Amino acid sequence: MKFKIEKKLDGTLARAGEIQTKNGVIKTPAFVTVGTKATVKALTAEQIRSLGAQVVLANTYHLYLQPGTEIVKKAGGFGPFMDWSGPTMTDSGGFQAFSLGAAFGTAVSKVASADTPVEDISTTAGQLANVTDEGVTFKSHIDGSMHLFTPESSMKAQWDIGADMIFAFDECTSPTAPYEYQKKSLSRTYEWAKRCINSHEKLDKKKEQALFGVVQGGRHQDLREEAARSIGSLEFDGFGIGGSFTKDDIATAVTWVNKILPEEKPRHLLGIGEPRDLFDGVEAGCDLFDCIAPTRMGRHGTLHTKDGRLNIRNSVFTTDFNRIEEDCTCYTCTHHTRAYLAHLFRADEMTAATLASMHNLHFILRLVEKMRETILNGTFLDFKQSFCERYYKK
RNA sequence: GCGUCGGUGGUAGAGUGGUCAAUUACAUCAGACUGUAAAUCUGACGCCUUCGGGCUACGGGGGUUCAAAUCCCUCCCGGCGCA
Numbered sequence: 001m002k003f004k005i006e007k008k009l010d011g012t013l014a015r016a017g018e019i020q021t022k023n024g025v026i027k028t029p030a031f032v033t034v035g036t037k038a039t040v041k042a043l044t045a046e047q048i049r050s051l052g053a054q055v056v057l058a059n060t061y062h063l064y065l066q067p068g069t070e071i072v073k074k075a076g077g078f079g080p081f082m083d084w085s086g087p088t089m090t091d092s093g094g095f096q097a098f099s100l101g102a103a104f105g106t107a108v109s110k111v112a113s114a115d116t117p118v119e120d121i122s123t124t125a126g127q128l129a130n131v132t133d134e135g136v137t138f139k140s141h142i143d144g145s146m147h148l149f150t151p152e153s154s155m156k157a158q159w160d161i162g163a164d165m166i167f168a169f170d171e172c173t174s175p176t177a178p179y180e181y182q183k184k185s186l187s188r189t190y191e192w193a194k195r196c197i198n199s200h201e202k203l204d205k206k207k208e209q210a211l212f213g214v215v216q217g218g219r220h221q222d223l224r225e226e227a228a229r230s231i232g233s234l235e236f237d238g239f240g241i242g243g244s245f246t247k248d249d250i251a252t253a254v255t256w257v258n259k260i261l262p263e264e265k266p267r268h269l270l271g272i273g274e275p276r277d278l279f280d281g282v283e284a285g286c287d288l289f290d291c292i293a294p295t296r297m298g299r300h301g302t303l304h305t306k307d308g309r310l311n312i313r314n315s316v317f318t319t320d321f322n323r324i325e326e327d328c329t330c331y332t333c334t335h336h337t338r339a340y341l342a343h344l345f346r347a348d349e350m351t352a353a354t355l356a357s358m359h360n361l362h363f364i365l366r367l368v369e370k371m372r373e374t375i376l377n378g379t380f381l382d383f384k385q386s387f388c389e390r391y392y393k394k
Numbered sequence: 395g396c397g398u399c400g401g402u403g404g405u406a407g408a409g410u411g412g413u414c415a416a417u418u419a420c421a422u423c424a425g426a427c428u429g430u431a432a433a434u435c436u437g438a439c440g441c442c443u444u445c446g447g448g449c450u451a452c453g454g455g456g457g458u459u460c461a462a463a464u465c466c467c468u469c470c471c472g473g474c475g476c477a
Binding site for chain 2: 032041042094096099104111128214221228240269271291293295299302311314315350352371376
């Protein structure tokens, strides 16, 4: 993998560039489509291609449990397995330590509200994951069986799954965890990072896969900066910025980190994908973003438009024969009406998920492409302002 | 015509003297969703309300009872059986 910066935007950390992988080029900033289980939910590989997606990211935890990494390996990797021939990534499974662990059964999510209280994280009853220095023990959400993920086993699994870019195994902490825990977790993630590099070197003799280290640190400036320095100094090919944020943190915390991370390596803001957050992330110097939001929200009937979100299940749309967006060039908008989508959702037809996912992915992919264009022509900040004014008016 | 079973909220269908404005599901109306435990989840869902409560409701009418969706009488409607 090679990364080169084409243009930096004055007065910001934003940059436009290009990542070269053995399966193709990624023009950055770029939105990475999420195909957790080697499928972008509701879409075929052909549809993903037609949307202009550049990269697909799958998840180690999910593919390890089902169908198993051996099968994916025999298929030639998750890309060939799902008929995606472009660049690929895998997440390490570290996020599942959060979503199945500390966050399990709680309202805490990837983007928390600022007033979420700090909690006693010693109670782990009912959780499906438990974190120790060795790794994370998981109870499969599929059949309840117990599994252990370590930095070494995650590297092995990701090697077998065979993506072009993979992530170090990290612990994504809950924003409600106390400072002391975050600090302790950070040193654990750092130790794991070194173990990941060591074990990956042994597997990947020819340097076929790029390995990204993950910067954590919660909402604390000192921890974020410490993480950026320590992880940033290791021999990674790129970096992921992880953790759970509040809305405001995405601009601030990411800036703290990217001011420190080596400039010449790509930065991936993990799990972020709402319009304003993408703008903030790009402005703060991130090159890659992946997010389930466009597809999940699509499946649930929420559609992006330049005038904000709309819930296509609302009764007003049953007789609205306009396009979702009049000037949108996606397949859904050029072929179907709001009333048709509203009908498919109400009738629980699978095509509803497909058409909505296509529209939302098209919307977000084009949005990030436009961010790249406007970095190149110097109008990024104007574009950000005019877009956000319209999208978030009300 | 006789006998018999049944008529409950938008629908299906519980309830069979008080804890019933009435279980549940679906439908409906909204909301949430940010490295996918997610084609998921949450809330509302008779009318009014100063949120204490009030009012009208379980086919219609009448009755028994302190109290009826629940018991009795009668009428209407439907299914089934026999003529």
